[in-house]
Amino acid sequence: MGESQYVIEMENITKAFGNFKANDNINLRVKKGEIHALLGENGAGKSTLMNILSGLLEPTSGTIRINGKEEKISSPTVANRLGIGMVHQHFMLIDNFTIAENIILGSEPTNGVAIDNKQAYQDILAVSEKYGFKVEPGELVGNISVGMQQRVEILKTLYRGADLLIFDEPTAVLTPQEIDELIVIMKELVAEGKSIIIITHKLDEIKAVADRCTIIRRGKSIDTVNVADVSQQELADLMVGRSVSFKTPKGPSHPTKPVLKIKDLVVKENRGLNAVNGLNLEVRAGEVVGIAGIDGNGQSELLQAITGMRKVESGTVEINGKDMTGQRPRTITENSVGHVPEDRHRFGLVLPMTLAENIALQTYYKEPLSKHGILDYKMINSHARELIEEFDVRTTNELVPASALSGGNQQKAIIAREIDRDPDLLIVAQPTRGLDVGAIEYIHKRLIEQRDSGKGVLCVSFELDEILNVSDRIAVMFEGQVVGIVDPKETNEQELGLLMAGVPLERARAEVAQVKEGAVSHE
Amino acid sequence: MNKKNELVRSIAVPVISVLAGLLLGAIIMLVFQYNPVEGYGAMIEGAFGRAYNVGEVVRLATPLILTGLGFSVAYTAGFFNIGLAGQALCGWIASIWLAMTFPDLPKALLVPLCIIAGTLAGALWAGIAGFFRAQFGTSEVIVTIMLNYTILYISNHIVRYVLTDNADATPKISPNASLRSDFLTQLSGGSRLNGGIFLALLMIVLVWVLMKRTTAGFELRSVGLNPLASEYAGMNAKKNIILAMVISGALAGMGGVVEGLGTFENLYVLSAAPEIGFDGLAVSLLGGGNPIGILLSSLLFGVLKIGGLKMPSVGVPKEIVEIVIASIIFFVGINYAIRYIMDKFAAKKMTGKGEA
Ligand SMILES: Nc1ncnc2c1ncn2[C@@H]1O[C@H](COP(=O)(O)OP(=O)(O)OP(=O)(O)O)[C@@H](O)[C@H]1O
Numbered sequence: 001m002g003e004s005q006y007v008i009e010m011e012n013i014t015k016a017f018g019n020f021k022a023n024d025n026i027n028l029r030v031k032k033g034e035i036h037a038l039l040g041e042n043g044a045g046k047s048t049l050m051n052i053l054s055g056l057l058e059p060t061s062g063t064i065r066i067n068g069k070e071e072k073i074s075s076p077t078v079a080n081r082l083g084i085g086m087v088h089q090h091f092m093l094i095d096n097f098t099i100a101e102n103i104i105l106g107s108e109p110t111n112g113v114a115i116d117n118k119q120a121y122q123d124i125l126a127v128s129e130k131y132g133f134k135v136e137p138g139e140l141v142g143n144i145s146v147g148m149q150q151r152v153e154i155l156k157t158l159y160r161g162a163d164l165l166i167f168d169e170p171t172a173v174l175t176p177q178e179i180d181e182l183i184v185i186m187k188e189l190v191a192e193g194k195s196i197i198i199i200t201h202k203l204d205e206i207k208a209v210a211d212r213c214t215i216i217r218r219g220k221s222i223d224t225v226n227v228a229d230v231s232q233q234e235l236a237d238l239m240v241g242r243s244v245s246f247k248t249p250k251g252p253s254h255p256t257k258p259v260l261k262i263k264d265l266v267v268k269e270n271r272g273l274n275a276v277n278g279l280n281l282e283v284r285a286g287e288v289v290g291i292a293g294i295d296g297n298g299q300s301e302l303l304q305a306i307t308g309m310r311k312v313e314s315g316t317v318e319i320n321g322k323d324m325t326g327q328r329p330r331t332i333t334e335n336s337v338g339h340v341p342e343d344r345h346r347f348g349l350v351l352p353m354t355l356a357e358n359i360a361l362q363t364y365y366k367e368p369l370s371k372h373g374i375l376d377y378k379m380i381n382s383h384a385r386e387l388i389e390e391f392d393v394r395t396t397n398e399l400v401p402a403s404a405l406s407g408g409n410q411q412k413a414i415i416a417r418e419i420d421r422d423p424d425l426l427i428v429a430q431p432t433r434g435l436d437v438g439a440i441e442y443i444h445k446r447l448i449e450q451r452d453s454g455k456g457v458l459c460v461s462f463e464l465d466e467i468l469n470v471s472d473r474i475a476v477m478f479e480g481q482v483v484g485i486v487d488p489k490e491t492n493e494q495e496l497g498l499l500m501a502g503v504p505l506e507r508a509r510a511e512v513a514q515v516k517e518g519a520v521s522h523e
Numbered sequence: 524m525n526k527k528n529e530l531v532r533s534i535a536v537p538v539i540s541v542l543a544g545l546l547l548g549a550i551i552m553l554v555f556q557y558n559p560v561e562g563y564g565a566m567i568e569g570a571f572g573r574a575y576n577v578g579e580v581v582r583l584a585t586p587l588i589l590t591g592l593g594f595s596v597a598y599t600a601g602f603f604n605i606g607l608a609g610q611a612l613c614g615w616i617a618s619i620w621l622a623m624t625f626p627d628l629p630k631a632l633l634v635p636l637c638i639i640a641g642t643l644a645g646a647l648w649a650g651i652a653g654f655f656r657a658q659f660g661t662s663e664v665i666v667t668i669m670l671n672y673t674i675l676y677i678s679n680h681i682v683r684y685v686l687t688d689n690a691d692a693t694p695k696i697s698p699n700a701s702l703r704s705d706f707l708t709q710l711s712g713g714s715r716l717n718g719g720i721f722l723a724l725l726m727i728v729l730v731w732v733l734m735k736r737t738t739a740g741f742e743l744r745s746v747g748l749n750p751l752a753s754e755y756a757g758m759n760a761k762k763n764i765i766l767a768m769v770i771s772g773a774l775a776g777m778g779g780v781v782e783g784l785g786t787f788e789n790l791y792v793l794s795a796a797p798e799i800g801f802d803g804l805a806v807s808l809l810g811g812g813n814p815i816g817i818l819l820s821s822l823l824f825g826v827l828k829i830g831g832l833k834m835p836s837v838g839v840p841k842e843i844v845e846i847v848i849a850s851i852i853f854f855v856g857i858n859y860a861i862r863y864i865m866d867k868f869a870a871k872k873m874t875g876k877g878e879a
């Protein structure tokens with residue numbers, strides 16, 4: 001037998017957690033020099049499979065062949081030696097180390113005794129130039145953007161000589177520009193002979209980068225397809241096992257009284273500059289207001305200020321007719337506000353606590369979950385079971401730590417907790433980050449349902465199609481202010497893109513119209 | 524099954540730590556040419572030989588249970604209470620002072636009053652550190668260490684110039700304030716075993732209920748595990764910092780009360796803050812912060828320390844005992860290493876089974 005055409009062959013891989021099989025006889029073959037996508041619903045077992053390949057988990061059964069040779073990947077070190085590198089969704093970098101120090105950590109070049117920093121810098125620059133992306137080795141990781149941190153993770157794997165790179169939902173945390181840059185980097189990498197496995201829920205990304213795609217459903221591998229031969233709709237249907245609709249049907253909105261009124265709000269970011277700079281915004285009962293904007297234009301600070309987690313410098317926040325400026329989070333929550341925070345691990349969950357306790361995180365102190373300060377765990381657990389059922393949170397049971405849930409299911413649990421309280425004002429940030437298309441469809445439906453039952457919804461998202469899909473009005477944020485409010489039926493992604501870059505509405509309209517005309521006249 | 528594994532592990536890790544510590548102790552005895560079998564034999568006899576010895580073991584464990592619980596409450600909420608010793612001393616002073624001021628109150632009134640006073644004193648002393656941490660973000664570690672020294676000198680001053688006229692120890696407290704009882708004394712062959720053990724057992728139950736079954740405990744756990752998410756969920760960080768330290772100090776204060784009203788029945792000039800402080804920290808870590816674990820590891824400390832008193836009778840100096848205890852603490856300190864080795868081992872076994 002000659003050289004195998006596959007770098008990776010995973011055969012009949014099974015991984016059981018207790019008597020739950022996260023992977024159930026999965027088969028995956030990755031060809032040399034291809035970009036191979038893994039597609040599957042939240043909790044389907046994609047991360048588990050990749051953790052097995054990178055040596056973080058040992059399979060219960062099954063065989064793995066690397067370049068045709070059977071191997072046992074018992075630890076990340078072994079995976080490293082076999083040329084497998086993983087770029088995790090949650091970066092494993094040390095903030096107060098420099099980029100260079102982070103990259104060489106664990107495989108430091110030495111000049112006999114001490115770490116050879118010069119050598120390290122040169123090596124890093126050489127690798128980064130080879131693949132056409134720039135980093136500044138001396139910069140502290142704590143000071144660089146998320147996109148740049150991801151490059152450092154990629155460099156780290158390349159520096160250790162990885163031939164197969166695994167990306168677990170690399171684009172979930174990136175801005176659209178950073179996504180485009182990442183796609184270029186990935187194509188560069190395969191051109192240099194590397195192979196890539198990418199996990200993503202975004203079908204357009206699969207179409208854009210992947211050669212082949214393996215679909216996993218509830219722990220089983222369903223099919224491997226040539227990406228060029230299938231449409232996005234077909235991919236989605238294969239993954240969920242039914243027909244999925246991308247556009248949530250919704251009737252006209254019937255807004256009534258305002259539930260949120262923000263006047264001349266000023267909020268500072270951590271370094272003391274104004275992140276929100278005299279912002280005015282109103283959300284009425286019975287409507288969904290979407291906030292579109294490029295990351296870093298004050299969206300995070302705005303939501304933190306509304307929910308009492310960041311100091312308001314000046315201006316007012318009125319919720320349900322009451323002045324809530326500078327109140328504590330609990331007071332604001334009690335005034336019928338629900339909040340799905342943008343960073344689920346830092347703010348949304350207490351990972352080591354049980355799923356049930358996490359679902360009780362906002363209501364544990366009230367009846368029926370507790371009485372006179374004594375928790376009623378029967379109620380806490382049965383309440384959690386109800387929500388798990390209703391929101392289709394995939395988990396073995398409600399007593400596992402929240403950290404045992406897949407990323408998407410953690411998000412569903414948070415959304416379940418916040419919607420369940422039926423708040424008059426529901427604030428959601430990146431509500432469907434990391435969710436599969438089926439779950440996105442469901443969450444969008446629930447947001448519209450909240451609206452139709454007379455609640456106000458404020459939705460911040462970097463996904464323009466999400467904003468266009470769920471909003472009744474779109475507020476565009478730029479440099480800490482709302483620079484325009486548009487009707488989603490009368491706008492489009494190009495126009496929004498221009499507004500988000502600070503172009504005034506009339507000019508944006510004119511430019512989009514001109515481009516369209518230009519396109520027509522070329523024909 | 525995962526849960527069961529976790530349980531097995533949480534028992535196995537301290538057991539392995541203790542065994543490794545004992546083994547190291549044996550090796551040290553061998554190196555210094557003492558017979559470890561004889562040495563440990565004497566230790567066992569010293570701890571269990573007669574009712575008196577058993578009584579002393581339990582007596583020594585009693586305040587450790589209380590300070591150990593105290594440490595675990597603060598630790599759960601994410602704070603490192605190094606000041607247990609000072610807080611215990613506070614409780615000790617307060618209880619003795621009150622006992623000496625009202626020696627003639629009936630026992631049924633005086634004992635509870637002294638316990639309450641000592642508890643409050645410990646709570647207050649720890650509360651200072653909690654307040655500074657909550658209000659100014661000052662490290663509770665540094666503040667409590669400084670408070671340990673402060674209270675040590677205050678205590679010695681009080682003994683010499685307030686409670687006595689330049690003596691090194693206060694007179695014995697009246698029997699009305701003592702935690703000792705004829706029943707326990709006779710039962711344990713004249714040891715210093717006292718009613719404090721019931722207080723300690725009660726606190727084991729109460730602390731468990733507090734941490735696992737109340738909304739206050741829910742908040743303390745949550746704040747300790749993820750302060751940002753806790754703030755998001757509307758928990759008051761400042762309130763919880765102070766609460767955790769106050770409860771921790773209250774329990775340490777009770778430990779001091781037991782020393783004052785039970786073990787020594789007086790207060791004397793100390794050269795260092797009471798040992799039960801740092802031993803409580805070790806006991807809590809060894810017991811994994813779990814109330815039953817703290818009970819067992821306190822008893823273990825009792826066995827080692829009381830049993831160790833007998834070792835010089837077969838020629839092993841008592842320093843060796845200190846070394847054994849120190850090596851156990853060392854192995855507890857590196858228990859993540861033991862965990863790591865066990866994880867590797869378990870993983871190997873599991874794949875082995877899978878292939879079978
Ligand atoms: N340590 C664990 N203990 C118990 N169950 C686990 C553990 N780790 C993962 N699981 C379960 O295994 C299943 C698969 O999880 P995995 O993280 O692989 O999903 P995923 O396909 O990556 O999903 P997502 O798209 O949401 O990230 C989930 O149902 C999860 O709850």
Ligand SMILES: [Mg+2]
Nearest residue numbers: 046047406407
């Ligand atoms: Mg995943």
